[in-house]
Amino acid sequence: MVTAALAIVGTLLGAIVSGRYQERAADRSVRVSHSEVLRRERLEAVTALACAVSDHRRAMWLRGDALLRQAPADRVEALRSESHETRSAVTRPLVALRILIEDHEVRAAADRVVTLTYAIRDAYESADALSEAREAAKDAHDDFVNAAARYLAT
Known part of the structure; x- marks a missing residue:
């Protein structure tokens, strides 16, 4: 009788321990999956902003x-209109x-690249000013991409 009781208790304890291991493995899998989804969403946000x-x-x-x-008025x-559309595309x-x-x-770095890109509008007084504003925005873009790459690598 004692042997049978010990066998039953052992079986129950084995089932409980096995269940806990499976539960922990499932939790770990969910955490890893969530982390990977979040990393992909972050990468998508960075890429979309850089492109926009x-x-x-x-x-x-x-x-x-x-x-x-x-240039002719219709071209301008x-x-x-195109610049209004592309500016709107930066928002999303x-x-x-930010979320x-x-x-x-x-x-x-994201704020800086957006600010300097928008500032190109204020540089329409000369070709030199326009080129300088464009180069500043390009440098800020590179800085943003590098900062994001460092962040995503960790």
Whole structure:
């Protein structure tokens, strides 16, 4: 009788221990999966912002160049419309980045690249000013990508 009771208790304890191991393994798997999904979403936010800012920088430079070259009004208006669309496209990935990434360096670099890209609009007085603004925005873009790469590598 004692032997049977010990066998039953041993079986129950074995089932409990085995269940706990399986539960821990499942929890670990969920944590790893969640971390990987979050990392992918962060990478997507960074990539989308970098692309949107590049598109806007190009649109703003083309618009400024057209103004400086005194392009026809319909061309300038078309470029103005394009720059409005590309500026609007910056908002979504910037918001996603702010929600998904709390790192101060990445956020500061994102703010800087957006600010300097938007500032191209204020450099339409000369070709030199336009080129300088464009180069400053390109450098800020590279700094942003590098800061994000360091953050995502950890």
